[in-house]
Amino acid sequence: MVGIIGYGVYIPLYRIKTEEIANTWGRDVDSVKKGLLISEKSVPNIDEDTVTMSIEASLNALKRAMIDPKEIGAIYSGSESPAYAVKPNISMVANAIGMGNNYTGADVEFACKAGTASLQMVMGLVKSNLIKYGIAIGADAAEYSVENVGDQSTGTGSAVFILGNNKNEIVAEIKETVSYSSDVPDFWRRPRMRYPTHAERFTGEPAYFKHTVIASQLLMEKTGLKPADFNHVVFHTPNGKFPTRVAKFLGFSNEQLRNGFVVDKIGNTYSAASLIGLASVLDDANAGEKIIVTSFGSGAGSDSFYIEVTDKIESKKNLARTTKDYLEKKKYVDYTTYLKLTSRIE
Amino acid sequence: MHKTNVVMQWRKTRKGYYITGSKCKECLELFFPSRLNCPKCRSNELEDYKFNGTGEVYSYSTIFFPLAELEKNVPYTIAMIKLDEGPKMTAQLVEYDNLKEGMKVESCVRKVYTDGEGGIIHYGIKFRPVK
């Protein structure tokens, strides 16, 4: 058995409205909003990065898990924007939350599914009893070159899940996971480049949709469940349109999509996206509810999970700040401030 | 600030990114930062004490003439925070509205400065208003 015993998120304070960016580049605001279904996105403060965000999200997760951090045996962090290219984010996070020295871990990369890849790694270690508890992190302070429309949707945030194998501690059991991967050059970044390159419409059908659909179908096939059996569904959110479309295609309703759908308020948080969506669902979940989460990472692959909520969730939900708390605490910045905070002014 | 102090950063943060001070076993006074000798009763019997990370603003100043390392952060605000447990500490204040003395604050881990683009990142404690 393996499941979530604690979880937490962090979303920075600042936001920038879609029209603020669109107006600077002479884009038609309505078209952009309709095309992306994003009304505003989160912006990191000048002193924030994936390490600082992961630390706070991890502390929130620990508050819910109520365990001694020294008992955590592994920590994996998925990000496209780690603080260092060489020196893992996890070492600073483990230090900050008091994990001691008896742990393994690594920084993980698989575009936007690095967070769920980390989750699967921790699942393996916990389920096989190699460790008692493990932490999986998805965090990103995503960036696109300023003149590219991709900069309209890049968000910033972190989500952390602590896994365990003790039935009495699990608030949501991860009952099954299935992945579908292939070699697709839909979106990439070479090491010395600051910004990634997007293969435009190629990232849709052959990439996002193909992998998301197949992974989700394989999961449902394996578990014998149908879309209607689930209470909540979470997909990766490169924008608001893609998850809405794939949900419809697979036979899920907007109702099922609702609780995990935060992209319209914070943008695409890349490696954190599907994990923040899951945390948002858990914040309001009830015992017995079934959740399906399918991430997508360019390059490409999807990880699909079948999660069932236990009765332990009720007492844990409000032990730390919820996703809604972070969504509601916000302050808008103008475009110049946005450039200053994201260090784009050279 | 002193450049290339990679080892200094490591010494400073190896006990974690907490607010750690000392408690004197003899006179029970709390101090920040930690000390080897008690400033009140001069005893050498001190133990580590981990502060909660909450407090209030005691005094503050917004800086327009920065340290060279923080030129990109101007203007930034430095404050003396009176921790709930009594001692004060000096740290930057972020994300505030209507800054006033007495404002309740909580600690957070943020980038304090970096040794340039290729240098190490110095993470440390800053404070922000409690929700």
Place this chain on the structure above:
Amino acid sequence: MNIIGVGSTKFSEHWDRGIKELIDEAVKNALKSSSLDIKDIDSLYVANCFGNTINGQGNINALCSDMFGINNSTAINGGDSSGSQAIIQAANSIAARNSKIALVIGVEKMSDLGVNEASSVISQVTDYDYEASQGATLASLYAMITSQHMKEHKTTLGQLGMVSVKNHANAANNDMAQFKFAIAPEDIAKSQMVATPLRVLHSAATGDGCCAVVMANDEIAKKHKEKIKLIGHGTGSDFLAVHEREDITTFNALKYASKVAFEKAKIKPHNISFAELHDVFSISELMSIEDVGFVKKGEAARFVEQGKANIDGEISINPSGGLKGCGHPFAATGVRQAIEVFYQLNNNAGKRQVKNAKYGLTSTLSGTGSTAVVAIFSK
């Protein structure tokens, strides 16, 4: 222990001169003033703070020995009060009969660095681990002290400004001052904000300068017409970090140093005719007036406002123009203060002359007051 001759460069941005050239001029002037030859000097006490960091030259005492051929030389590096500390070291050596005629040099060359780089270097005099590396500048620490002093003792920004106005007015009559011009009260609020609430015109500027004094024992001093006698001194300390002090509106180091100095001198604060105090920021002059013991805590702002600190006031504070008017090349300042005492007590201060000057007091503080040195002189 006496000062029998003094010499100085102007305080300025000496683009064309390095440390050696500054030392050379000041020492030449000091020897001339004491009618002595360099061969008469038996020991050197050299104060310098940033030679290592800014100028790439440490061991400034060895540099001076090299220049003047004097064997016995000591370096003093203790922040802003280094100059005063060097005078004390020379005095102690003379009192212990290890020196007969000592040359004290305070030198600093800071203008080679830009403003922000200089800020970073200067932050060395604060608590590195818990103030400087948290982003605090020296100005911001004094700024918080100012806010607290305004809160607890009702000192106003207007009163703070009067310190700068007075010191500039005095400096206008001082040839060696870097800022030899008067300012008007309105100029202060128009100057740039440094760290709220302190503005540029509340803050002493750093620069280049060298000051030198020749010190001698009583026997040798008898033969000199112009001299001043060191009758008492004290050194005090306080927590490095401002946040560790219970009352941040008091310089505990200065209270202690002052107490010891007055005890040794066997006089009281009200006997002092004039005092050179450490106005690195306007607030530190006000706090020094209180903590040396001229007025009660909280009363200094009113004291200055009522003109009692003017040249013709009750006790002239910073008749030279202070750090604000003269400029503050760190290690030179303490020696510069002693030079002003020399002029004043020998009736040689021209338009700055304090009438009936009998006892003069100097005081410097390192950083935010972690070290304080007080010296009291008589005719």
